[in-house]
Amino acid sequence: MTPNGKQSAPVKAPVGDSAKALRHAMSGLSGPQATGWTGAMESGGAPGEGVEVLILGAGVAGLTAAYELSVLGYEVTVLEAQNRVGGRNRTARKGDTLYELDEHGIPRLTHTCAFDDELYLNLGPGRIPYHHRRVLKYCRDFGVELEPYVMETTANLVRSPDAPVTWPNRRVANDTRGYLAEKLAENLLSLDTFTGELRDLLRAFGALDTNGKYRGSTRSGYLSLPEIGEFPVPAPPLSFEDLVNSGFWRARFYQPVDYLWQGTMFQPIGGMDHIVKALAREAKRAGATIVLGAEVVDIEITEEDGTGVEVGYRKGGVDYSAKARYCVSNIPFPVLRDIEQTNFSDAFRQAIRTVKFEKTCKVGWQANQRFWEGDLDRTYETEGIYGGISWTGHNITQLWYPSHDYFSDKGTLTGAYNFQKAADTLGGLAPDKRLKLAREGAIELHPEFKDKKLVPDDKGVTIAWHKVPYQLGGWAAWKPEDEEHKKAYRQLLQPEGHDAFYVTGDQISPLPGWQEGAMMSAQYIVQQILGIMPLSAPEEVAVPDSVALTQGLH
């Protein structure tokens, strides 16, 4: 093993003999190059040869670490409390059972998913930005096919928090642009600084007429779809007063403008869980063992020099214990907190208690007709919504339309995705009451939701992630300005014991709530174990702004 400092650009791993070439080929192009391992793989002696690693939790980070370490020759065992891999990466399909903890902490069945065959809905992560290169790379290497996820279309709706009206995105977006450009033109003109180039820019930016006035624009859509002998007439502009008074921007209207979201993103064809299934498959192929239904009950740093770990876990009512040189915990901090820890530092115990996890809920609907796509048979005068998100001031916050299987018969919709207080309210209700509230919010956007044959209650699902066993939250709610958070974040980037115990996950990454963060964290831990990354974090680390990273700037 040759520690050789931080690698800014991972390079191809040298491959020695044919057995190693085969293993490399079998496990795809990810592997050593992903973690920067440039040391030679000695004949019969990969860096991890004979070294045991216990990984706690088969979420995205746990599985990524399991795969990468296995490829490097480590003897990896993953203990997963649930009977499935993936953690919050979960896709609901027919027959899936969802559990949440009741007020006594007892897991209770909330739903058995009753979607039709072939239908599915992502309950956790639902999209991948094109700059989340690790996610894209693992998908490509492991044959997880991607298709566009449409984040925004101009046919999406916005229902403003302060005005009981529903407008299409294009009218709100472009009429607002137009009026703001007009106002600027007026003010700059009056200040005698409205030069030719700036005037030209403002006209293009806001679709202003030659006098610098905004009189509506085809950007906002047509009054009606044109017929022969008619020219497309712009929809009359909404009034600026109505727009300003509606507070539409407080309904997250501008979220898709941010680099993390974008108009188009990616999603795996057939469901987000194809990613964790592929990671688990490749980790096992590289030699890892994944034990499902194994609930960790205590963790002890065993050796006097802090270079070993013993983990007690319960499976099928029986207690087991496992020892390893290294332990990587992908357990969410709110769960890890309550697991008995021996020989851990006070600083560590404090750190995992410092950051709270965000409350967040989703609702999923099956619709027996894709009414939002419009009726191509009845008239040419309606348009359709093909993907994207409608925003609302209602508790449900947002309604996602499917970005796949356009023009087919049925489909699933994300009927709520909310945070903080709204999630506390929704998650506090019984499952049937959640569906009732979500239906009310959806009806405000689409009256079709009144029809329970079209959108049946018994095919709806809900999830309150902060009540899900072994999860207890959506993501770590880091606050960059909080001094305690700075201390905790830095602490958690460093192993416990000398170099025995590591925490991983999006929870301790610059991208909380994103799979890219989970993979980045896993690769970082692997690099620490390899000696490529130092064990100690820099004095100054940047604490992520979880709200901005998960819910946009405002």
Add this chain to the structure above:
Amino acid sequence: MTPNGKQSAPVKAPVGDSAKALRHAMSGLSGPQATGWTGAMESGGAPGEGVEVLILGAGVAGLTAAYELSVLGYEVTVLEAQNRVGGRNRTARKGDTLYELDEHGIPRLTHTCAFDDELYLNLGPGRIPYHHRRVLKYCRDFGVELEPYVMETTANLVRSPDAPVTWPNRRVANDTRGYLAEKLAENLLSLDTFTGELRDLLRAFGALDTNGKYRGSTRSGYLSLPEIGEFPVPAPPLSFEDLVNSGFWRARFYQPVDYLWQGTMFQPIGGMDHIVKALAREAKRAGATIVLGAEVVDIEITEEDGTGVEVGYRKGGVDYSAKARYCVSNIPFPVLRDIEQTNFSDAFRQAIRTVKFEKTCKVGWQANQRFWEGDLDRTYETEGIYGGISWTGHNITQLWYPSHDYFSDKGTLTGAYNFQKAADTLGGLAPDKRLKLAREGAIELHPEFKDKKLVPDDKGVTIAWHKVPYQLGGWAAWKPEDEEHKKAYRQLLQPEGHDAFYVTGDQISPLPGWQEGAMMSAQYIVQQILGIMPLSAPEEVAVPDSVALTQGLH
């Protein structure tokens, strides 16, 4: 046949006996309902039974009319001069031969397409807005599978006409928004009208800080992709002066904002020509005959009452003649002009000479590696471009990235799509010189184009639509303010003879250059023949603004 006035909402056609039900089922859900036919289909007596119709030209409108009239029982023969259907709807694949007229009007081979198998490029229409309901409906009914066409991603580039720099879309778009919002905040503040709500809106609109200043935003992307311990840092904002001086908006930067384009649209999987292939297949299935290689040489309105047509055509060097009760011409006006016409009105002859057709060119490249998608193997610090368009002040005007087969090895790019003077310049060059000029424009955006192994000359194709035999242009360049155009447009909405001869196509629709316009026009003609639409156009018709409809507002 029961003429019953204009139908604003086409309704389901009544289906009498099982034979008709079968025909209806065979031909999909389009058909009578698409054209508003609500009269009973008498047993053994559909409205067109025994009535012959000649359709000249198998473009989108000709094929649509052929299909709809055949379903209604008309005996339809389509004469197509070329050896393929589709007109400007053309997809280039390996072995396809492209011809253009030389300075003597002689067709010359410009390219034999040498793309690898499985690769293709749309030379004509390349995308479908979600509000072009006719196109979507025929696609659905005829099993033409659609996938998203990505019009814009924030990773696309813009190279300003007046500044030799290349910027990513997101920086130009969001820094401009930010500065404009900031300037408005300053001005409104100074005018003491910067109220709470407006201030709040401006901050959300432009990503301003609490003081109303724009200091950059993650909307414009990151300084670099984040690593563990780093928080995503916004790219430093471009200077407002540089943005204004660059004239970026004159490179069509805001075109995707218009309702006709949008961030996402649709494209048929495998090539746009699947639409015309499906239309031809279904027209034939419904009884139409399509004669390829049949060049129309003269058209005569034969009967004294103007209710019959005789068409002379040449096929394989032999002259033929065909008679019919109705004739529908999908021949582009610049071609129709030079076909001998007998018993046509002077007003008609004048009308088809009034509107000019736009010059337009496309260039197609095969790239042996999808370098624009970034290198997932080498580093996590580059991002990729997945679809969308880069804009440039260079002659090529725009560069389209493929919206399909992401993450695969090779791909095709639209290396130029230009109009007017730029198209005149490019189209005036020999094919190899066009590729040379297009490569220069592409190199300014992507230096990878310097590598002729990566993007080989011998796999490039070009097309100058204004030089293509039987086309002679991109689309009718209607000008709404031109009095002669108003007269001509109205004239061409009405048949010649009493009701014998009709012109169709996007050329005489509110959507020149768009397939929806072609289909709309075809349905209108069918309705005129059925008597559902009046033969005479209203006194006042709106003439389309072709430039706005094909190239955006500016």
